[in-house]
Amino acid sequence: MAVRPVLRMGDPRLLEPSRPVERFGTTELSALVADMWDTMRALNGAGLAAPQIGVPLQVVIFGVERNPRYPDAEPVPHTALVNPVLTPLGEEREEGWEGCLSVPGMRGLVPRYRRLRYQGRDPHGTLLERTVTGFHARVVQHECDHLAGILYPMRIRDLRNFGFTEELFPGQDLRDE
Numbered sequence: 505m506a507v508r509p510v511l512r513m514g515d516p517r518l519l520e521p522s523r524p525v526e527r528f529g530t531t532e533l534s535a536l537v538a539d540m541w542d543t544m545r546a547l548n549g550a551g552l553a554a555p556q557i558g559v560p561l562q563v564v565i566f567g568v569e570r571n572p573r574y575p576d577a578e579p580v581p582h583t584a585l586v587n588p589v590l591t592p593l594g595e596e597r598e599e600g601w602e603g604c605l606s607v608p609g610m611r612g613l614v615p616r617y618r619r620l621r622y623q624g625r626d627p628h629g630t631l632l633e634r635t636v637t638g639f640h641a642r643v644v645q646h647e648c649d650h651l652a653g654i655l656y657p658m659r660i661r662d663l664r665n666f667g668f669t670e671e672l673f674p675g676q677d678l679r680d681e
Contacts, residue, residue: 508540522554555651564584589624614656622644
């Protein structure tokens with residue numbers, strides 16, 4: 505379909521809550537999801553939320569096999585998730601480095617629930633439910649934050665752990681493309 509421009513931090517549209525999708529299996533929803541996949545792949549992302557391309561709907565995609573921006577990440581199945589609901593399974597959190605296509609060239613250490621269940625629908629309306637941990641859980645939380653108008657720097661506990669990727673990880677090729 506098409507690679508769309510990604511909004512960057514500072515654009516007020518990224519701070520607005522998204523609306524639930526009301527109709528599944530539509531040409532419009534299929535085209536949106538296809539554009540999101542094209543955009544994410546073109547930028548070596550691990551996930552993308554519809555608000556990042558200026559569409560205020562509760563749609564996220566994510567998936568990783570091998571990704572130069574996250575070389576140590578375990579695989580995450582390619583998933584399109586509509587109207588997601590996240591349920592933490594326990595209080596345990598872990599900090600991990602995150603980047604974002606809307607905050608290019610930067611990384612931050614972000615606390616996330618270690619284990620959670622997510623539910624939602626695929627673009628055709630079929631129920632999706634998974635219990636996940638680790639990087640998979642982190643990616644889902646990061647993308648779903650976008651639906652509430654939250655960018656990962658808002659979750660960083662200590663801003664000494666936020667900066668330009670090339671300064672934080674000298675000699676490592678983790679740049680945003």
